[in-house]
Amino acid sequence: MRISVIGTGYVGTVSAACFAQLGHEVICVDIDKSKIDMINAGIPPIYEEGLAELLEKHAGKKLSGTSDYRYAVMNSDVSFICVGTPSGPSGNIELGIVKAASASLGDALKDKKDYHVIVVKSTVVPETTEKVVLPIIEKYSKKRSGDFGIAMNPEFLREGKAIYDFMHPDKIVIGSLDKKAGDLVASLYSGLDCEITRTNPRTAEMIKYVNNAFLATKISFSNEIGNICKQLDINTYEVMKAVGKDFRIGPHFLNSGAGFGGSCFPKDVKALIGKAKSIGYEPLILESVIKVNEKQPGRMVLLLKKELGDLKCKKIAVLGLAFKNDTDDIRESRAIPVINELLDNGAEVSAYDPMANENMSRIFGNIKYNSSAADALKEADACLVMTEWDEFKKLNKEFDMMENKLIIDGRHMLTPRKDTKYVGLCW
Known part of the structure; x- marks a missing residue:
């Protein structure tokens, strides 16, 4: 099948590369010519494990890029809208890019x-x-639904594992207004061993939000339980390990820590809250999920102050800047509010992340970025662990370089040492 993918961000580039791997001919479309040049050269515009290999394999063969919508539509059978939907000031999603892409496709x-x-x-x-994309396409194409097909096909990709998730999905959801359009989209996934859920577009849209909102709820629930356990001197990881054995609950996303970030969970929960309020419903549980998550990073600094007192002129090593491991993505990273609060308290921040130093430097130009954890820890008065990088689990003698061996672990990453003051965020 011939596919065009609008948008070469995280979802668009991964989807394009994986569709090419499944044997389809794929055209990537983006108004940013520099990204298109990278795609055509087989260079990924974002980092994602395994993506570089797929682009190098298929660029110039089954995969190409253009900024010409007309060329892409004329030379494909189906077009995927994979553009960004950022959060507005109130938390509702901004649809400006989606509307622009819909107008260009319709034209x-x-x-x-x-x-x-x-x-x-x-x-x-x-x-x-149904109420935004479809009317715009009808307006600009001068056609009616049925003359062309319309469908909704949400993604369920984990950053850092997106290629694997696309090729080994646990669910594929396709919402369409007519069977013909849904059948065509379903055929694109025929090479994958996964049951396809067929529904209408608004139900498919809701499935995506509920999926992420529930995972975010598990995290905030686990963090709240962890905060309570810490006050009672109970190991929350022991508690959740037992709770997770209940087949109705499961062990995933029960790890207490500094909270969730990234491009999906915070944005999607806030957007679902906004949608609920727009129809007159007050989503109390979802609002609590966000409130717990927003307060959690501040608890790192509270524990730090409890141990050190005044933070003015104290050197604090921050290990981990990406919102999670195996990515350079810092969107909604829990390290951001922590660094902000450290700077507000007059601390000197010494940071290290295996991949996200450069991205974080665009937000904080006034902190020191290091090329290794050892460099970040040198002469530090304390260390805050913010991201679950595997290399942090192996740290040992590096802590001997600290001026004061105090570690506050926000991700349950480290094994306490006898000569080090170790404080877990929720344990």
Whole structure:
């Protein structure tokens, strides 16, 4: 099948590369010419494990890039909208990029005689595909739904494991207004061993939000339990290990820590809250999920102050800047509010992340970035662990370089040493 993918960000580039791997011909579309040049050269515009290998394998063969919407539509059978949906000031998603992409697709579609399917893969709140995207495409294409197909196909990709997740999905959800469009989208995944859930677009949109909101709820629930356990001198990891054995609950996402970040959980929960309020419903549980998550990083600094007192002129090593391991993504990283608070208290921040130093330097230009954990720890008065990088588990003699051996672990990463003051965030 011939596919065009609108947007070469995280979801778009991964989807394009994986569809090419499944044997489809894929055209990437982006108004940013520098990204298109990278795609055509087989260079990923983002970091994701395994992505570079797929682009190098398929660029110039089954995968190409262009900024020309008309060329892409005329030379494909289905177009995926994979553009960003950032949060607005109130937490509701901004649909400006989705609307612009829909208008460009509609304009390109008006001269096409063959049947074409438009698929929304961007994360959008329920009713967006039917009440926003579809009317725009109809307006600019001068066609009606049925002359072309419309569908919603959410992604369930973990950053750092996105290639694996695409090729080994636990679910594929396709929401369409008509069977013909849904059948065509389903056929694109025929090489994968996974049951396909068929529904309507607004239900598919809701499945994506509920999926992420529930995972975020498990994290905030676990963090709240962890905070209580710490006050009672109970090991929350012991508690959750036993609780997770209940088949109705499961062990995943029960790890207490500094909270969740990234491009999905915070944005999606806030967007679902916004959608609920727009229809007159007060989502109390979801609002609590966000409140717990926003307070959790501050607890790191509270524990630090409890141990050190005044933080002015104290050198604090921050290990981990990405929102999670195996990515350079710092969006909603829990390290950001922690660093902000450290700086507000007059501390000197010495930071290290295996991949995210450069990205974080765009936010904080006034802290020291190091090329290794050892360099960050040198003469530090304390260390805060913010990200679950495997290399942090192996740290040992590096802590001997600290001026004061105090470690506050926000991710349950380290094994306490006898000569080191070790404080767990929730344990």
